[in-house]
Amino acid sequence: MARTEDRKGILVVDDEAPVRDMLRGFLESKGYATHGAADGEDALRLAAQERPHAVLLDLCMPGPSGLDTLARIKELDPRIPVILLTGHGTVEAAVTAMKLGAEDFLAKPVHLADLARALDDVAPSSAEVSSGAVTPDATSPLETLMGPGAAVRKVAELVAQVASTNLTVVLLGETGAGKGLVARAIHNLSARARRRLVRIDCGAIPDTLIESELFGHERGAFTGAVGRNHGYFELAHEGTLFLDEVANLSEAMMRKLLCALEDRNIYRVGGKDPIELDIRVVAASNQDLARLVEQGAFRRDLFHRLNEFLIEIPPLRKRKEDIPHLAQRFLAMSNAELGRNVQAVSPQAIEALYNYDWPGNVRELRNVIKRAVLLSHDCIEPRHVRAASAACTSTAVPPLTPTMQVPNLEGVLQGKWSLKDVTRECVRQIEQSIIAAVLEQTGGNRSKAARLLNVDYKTLYYKAKELGG
Numbered sequence: 001m002a003r004t005e006d007r008k009g010i011l012v013v014d015d016e017a018p019v020r021d022m023l024r025g026f027l028e029s030k031g032y033a034t035h036g037a038a039d040g041e042d043a044l045r046l047a048a049q050e051r052p053h054a055v056l057l058d059l060c061m062p063g064p065s066g067l068d069t070l071a072r073i074k075e076l077d078p079r080i081p082v083i084l085l086t087g088h089g090t091v092e093a094a095v096t097a098m099k100l101g102a103e104d105f106l107a108k109p110v111h112l113a114d115l116a117r118a119l120d121d122v123a124p125s126s127a128e129v130s131s132g133a134v135t136p137d138a139t140s141p142l143e144t145l146m147g148p149g150a151a152v153r154k155v156a157e158l159v160a161q162v163a164s165t166n167l168t169v170v171l172l173g174e175t176g177a178g179k180g181l182v183a184r185a186i187h188n189l190s191a192r193a194r195r196r197l198v199r200i201d202c203g204a205i206p207d208t209l210i211e212s213e214l215f216g217h218e219r220g221a222f223t224g225a226v227g228r229n230h231g232y233f234e235l236a237h238e239g240t241l242f243l244d245e246v247a248n249l250s251e252a253m254m255r256k257l258l259c260a261l262e263d264r265n266i267y268r269v270g271g272k273d274p275i276e277l278d279i280r281v282v283a284a285s286n287q288d289l290a291r292l293v294e295q296g297a298f299r300r301d302l303f304h305r306l307n308e309f310l311i312e313i314p315p316l317r318k319r320k321e322d323i324p325h326l327a328q329r330f331l332a333m334s335n336a337e338l339g340r341n342v343q344a345v346s347p348q349a350i351e352a353l354y355n356y357d358w359p360g361n362v363r364e365l366r367n368v369i370k371r372a373v374l375l376s377h378d379c380i381e382p383r384h385v386r387a388a389s390a391a392c393t394s395t396a397v398p399p400l401t402p403t404m405q406v407p408n409l410e411g412v413l414q415g416k417w418s419l420k421d422v423t424r425e426c427v428r429q430i431e432q433s434i435i436a437a438v439l440e441q442t443g444g445n446r447s448k449a450a451r452l453l454n455v456d457y458k459t460l461y462y463k464a465k466e467l468g469g
Contacts, residue, residue, distance in 0.1 A: 009033045010119070011052040013043040013069070014085070015061045019108075023056060026112055027119075031336035040064030040072075047073050052080060054119060058108075059086035059097075067097060074101040078194055083118050085110055103196070142185045145329075146178050146362070147322025151314045155182060162309045163189035168261070170306050171284040173313030176363030179244070179284040182313060186282055187240040195239030200232050203248030203445040210253055212269050215260070221270025233266050236279045246283040246306070247292055248448055251299070258302045281306070316358040316365060323353050326362060330369035331380070342373045345380045352382040435463055 024034040037043040059066035216231030265274040292298035372384040
């Protein structure tokens with residue numbers, strides 16, 4: 001598993017051979033080079049010998065435990081990212097792992113999509129390397145990920161200016177524009193880079209749980225609190241806390257967040273003793289916070305506390321000069337992910353990409369290129385781009401007209417379905433279509449979708465589950 005220029009080496013450590021082989025097969029299909037170890041001692045030997053770009057480490061193994069092995073790997077080289085895997089995970093184990101320097105903590109059986117996202121954050125695949133697209137860190141400029149245009153260069157300059165400070169940063173940009181990349185670049189260029197970047201989507205957690213998620217809780221604080229829980233603030237101690245879509249916080253949580261930032265300490269739910277923390281906060285929003293303040297939708301005092309340094313991330317339609325670079329990058333990534341060998345994006349296809357305004361920004365471009373790779377053979381042509389783009393932008397809501405097809409019409413004609421049955425099924429179909437469309441518009445943000453639909457989070461959660469969301 002030599003560390004070569006064209007393949008990234010991942011060390012997979014698990015005492016179960018089928019699990020180890022499955023993970024290695026998946027990673028190699030994504031363009032990574034892999035090596036396997038069955039226990040902690042073998043893992044330490046290989047880590048010292050090969051210096052992998054990342055380690056997937058089982059928590060429960062014979063011999064040295066996953067936590068012991070993690071600690072020794074970090075002693076060997078603190079720059080090696082480690083992702084812990086366990087079928088017996090607990091909150092306390094996760095907290096201990098983070099304190100020892102683990103980059104992530106995934107439950108087994110591992111969802112491969114979650115594993116791919118975790119690795120994307122710490123070790124780029126061979127597709128990323130071959131296209132020059134690597135994880136943003138002190139030696140890889142942000143422009144490599146977002147594009148070489150003047151607008152991105154300005155963002156990179158601002159990141160370089162603020163990263164070494166402890167200023168709280170607000171990232172303002174549309175959904176899919178790259179706020180997460182900029183937040184990670186700020187963290188990786190800071191003195192906190194060896195500690196954890198903890199990201200929390202403020203709109204993805206229901207209001208009833210967010211205080212416990214942010215600040216933690218003590219045993220018995222509420223029904224179901226069977227043990228002490230360390231919240232995101234504590235996990236981010238000496239690192240960076242990334243509050244994504246901070247405008248989605250309720251008024252009550254805004255006030256508590258303000259107190260935590262002002263006092264530099266928190267109280268767990270049900271706790272009486274303050275917990276002092278050293279964290280750097282980066283907040284992101286797809287809405288203009290200053291405008292929300294004027295509308296009374298965001299606390300003015302919290303805005304001024306957060307807005308010590310502002311970075312605006314332009315949408316893709318305002319930096320179209322980055323499209324050729326991004327298209328080539330996503331082409332390489334998609335080839336690796338889909339097992340294809342598409343060689344290029346034709347100039348005519350690039351022109352077609354230029355002529356589109358990209359309401360979904362870079363995320364939408366990535367999806368279009370991936371679908372175009374699936375549709376093409378040697379070269380992406382305009383017809384592939386147009387077909388992929390149409391697939392990305394199609395609405396999920398069927399036309400609500402009298403011509404809407406009656407469900408199970410044959411059952412109605414045979415007397416097996418009553419009018420009540422038909423009506424109930426029609427309502428269910430329309431309801432699911434509307435929920436799917438709203439979730440798509442909110443980028444999967446269930447809390448925001450629930451507010452737009454004027455239903456409680458729990459109701460939306462179960463209805464979305466029926467959609468597979």
